[in-house]
Amino acid sequence: MDKDEKKTPQGIYKYYENNPDSADEKIFGRVTYPDRRGFLKGAGLATMAAVLGGAIPFHRNMPAGIIPAAFAEGLDDVMIEGKDGLTVLNDRPMNAETPPHLLNDDITPTRHHFIRNNGIPPTEVDAEAWTLTIDGLVDKPMTLSIADLRKNFEVVEQQLVVECGGNGRAFFDPKAKGNQWTYGAVACSKWTGVRLADVLKAAGVKEGAVYTAHYGADKHLSGQEGKLAISRGLPMAKAMSGENLIAFEQNGEPLHPMNGAPLRLVVPGWPGSCSQKWLTRIQVRDQVHDGPKMTGTAYRVPNRPVAPGEKVATEDFDIIERMPVKSLITSPQTNSEVSGSEVMVRGHAWSGDRKVDKVQLSIDFGATWMDAELADPANVAAWQTFSAKVMFPQAGYYEVWAKATDDAGVSQPFAIAWNPKGYLNNTFHRIALVVKG
Numbered sequence: 001m002d003k004d005e006k007k008t009p010q011g012i013y014k015y016y017e018n019n020p021d022s023a024d025e026k027i028f029g030r031v032t033y034p035d036r037r038g039f040l041k042g043a044g045l046a047t048m049a050a051v052l053g054g055a056i057p058f059h060r061n062m063p064a065g066i067i068p069a070a071f072a073e074g075l076d077d078v079m080i081e082g083k084d085g086l087t088v089l090n091d092r093p094m095n096a097e098t099p100p101h102l103l104n105d106d107i108t109p110t111r112h113h114f115i116r117n118n119g120i121p122p123t124e125v126d127a128e129a130w131t132l133t134i135d136g137l138v139d140k141p142m143t144l145s146i147a148d149l150r151k152n153f154e155v156v157e158q159q160l161v162v163e164c165g166g167n168g169r170a171f172f173d174p175k176a177k178g179n180q181w182t183y184g185a186v187a188c189s190k191w192t193g194v195r196l197a198d199v200l201k202a203a204g205v206k207e208g209a210v211y212t213a214h215y216g217a218d219k220h221l222s223g224q225e226g227k228l229a230i231s232r233g234l235p236m237a238k239a240m241s242g243e244n245l246i247a248f249e250q251n252g253e254p255l256h257p258m259n260g261a262p263l264r265l266v267v268p269g270w271p272g273s274c275s276q277k278w279l280t281r282i283q284v285r286d287q288v289h290d291g292p293k294m295t296g297t298a299y300r301v302p303n304r305p306v307a308p309g310e311k312v313a314t315e316d317f318d319i320i321e322r323m324p325v326k327s328l329i330t331s332p333q334t335n336s337e338v339s340g341s342e343v344m345v346r347g348h349a350w351s352g353d354r355k356v357d358k359v360q361l362s363i364d365f366g367a368t369w370m371d372a373e374l375a376d377p378a379n380v381a382a383w384q385t386f387s388a389k390v391m392f393p394q395a396g397y398y399e400v401w402a403k404a405t406d407d408a409g410v411s412q413p414f415a416i417a418w419n420p421k422g423y424l425n426n427t428f429h430r431i432a433l434v435v436k437g
């Protein structure tokens, strides 16, 4: 297990007390927004106003370095430039998830796309000078700029689900160590790029190729030169399938700095960790890749049933491949009040490389289920939107449960077997509603 994964978020006061500059850096990303640096010293008044929800008439009186009282709640409300409403789970590295009601759009806006960093994002990002090298077991190793990618390959636009393998970890008992993701380490943005398969074909994958190995420009948390934060890969069959993109645009704009600007992989339907951010190199290997977070227990689950809390030997783990069938209720927001006796329930469903066939809702703790309307995906590997009008027989507290079933007939379970690292939790999404009648 990583040392960093044990860290819990600290209050913003403590955080600024210890090191105001690095606090600014962590929250606003010194890296990508050099002009914002020292924002709390008065450098970024507009940013501050945006965070606080209004201009500051007495800003001239505001002591340098003062922490606005509006931030007293902790990190949750702190703005990450270009992000909105995310819940920060860890600040070093930055990890933030999206509350379900902010995932209601069919296409997740960039400001609501979660952030999962294993290391320190690159400091100098120059999209013009950026290059991607394809090497290893290929006929023609090549180094391409983003302009080269655009010029030499078909540029495609796809809505693609990225979900962290640890999404839902917070609900395992006994607790699994790592970021305590609840529901929101998932998103479906519109990505523009070229197909990974097209680029690999152009490089000419040689016989004996087994796995890709992905490299990015972020640094290991230790800051140690040459030490990688994460380097994962794909079996060749998945790498060569058409849905994976080497992406340079997110929702029609350059990628967000925390989502991998200026270039990343998007490998929908498989653990988010396959989607290398700040992508610099793809190597084709004659063996299963063994980079950081490929081995041991990282992004792996036991290959046999284990008892909750059981110690499992490393050799009894398998690499996670496709993500399981899942659904998320995005409207109404949990804990809202309903006036009247009915409400429109809406959300999304997805299932690794498969299509979702059915989404059902229950308001009686799973005793009976009604079918929701389910739309087709916008394209392969996009999530599907469901909706249903739900009627409540009388006033009171209800839970709405959602259950998706995919085209292989596999449904979300009520409960899931425990695993040591808390991966692949695809149990029903449940929201609470108080019906006022």
Ligand SMILES: Nc1nc2c(c(=O)[nH]1)N[C@H]1C(S)=C(S)[C@@H](COP(=O)(O)O)O[C@H]1N2
Pocket (backbone or CB within 6 Å): 113, 114, 115, 116, 117, 118, 119, 162, 163, 164, 165, 215, 216, 217, 218, 229, 230, 258, 259, 260, 271, 272, 273, 274, 275, 276, 277, 278
């Ligand atoms: N270079 C690099 N790529 C990375 C990571 C990282 O830490 N460094 N995190 C991975 C993990 S674990 C996930 S779930 C996704 C999350 O993508 P996002 O931060 O854009 O939401 O990025 C993946 N790609």
Ligand SMILES: [Mo]
Pocket (backbone or CB within 6 Å): 116, 163, 164, 165, 166, 271, 272, 273
């Ligand atoms: Mo992840």
